[in-house]
Amino acid sequence: MTKKIVVLDGNPKSSSYCQHLGDLYEIEASESFDIKRFNLSKMEFNPSLDCGYDARQELEPCLVDFRKAILWADHFVIVSPIWWGGILQN
Known part of the structure; x- marks a missing residue:
């Protein structure tokens, strides 16, 4: 059985070093x-x-897909920018 992996590029910027690493x-x-x-x-x-x-707020389609992928996965990889010891917050 093949391991199932979800990779999340957690950088809010579309072109980044995180995207390259991912x-x-x-x-x-x-x-x-x-x-x-x-x-x-x-x-x-x-x-x-x-x-x-x-009130309940329904998830958007991309979040429904993401939730399904997390449940599907055996392994989860997050690539996120770190500056000065903390995760980037906009």
Whole structure:
């Protein structure tokens, strides 16, 4: 049975060193494993909980796909920029 891996490029910028690292990981790992790749910069969703906790907010299609991939995966790889010891926050 082949290991299933989800790779998340967690950089909100579309062209970055993180994207390059994710690309290289995906290329090498796909020779032996099943890979599903997600790029945060290409995912379109509302990060704000508009109704607070008063109403259910449905997930956008990309987040539904991402949740399914996480449940599918045996291994999860996050590539994210780190500056001065912390994750980038916009």
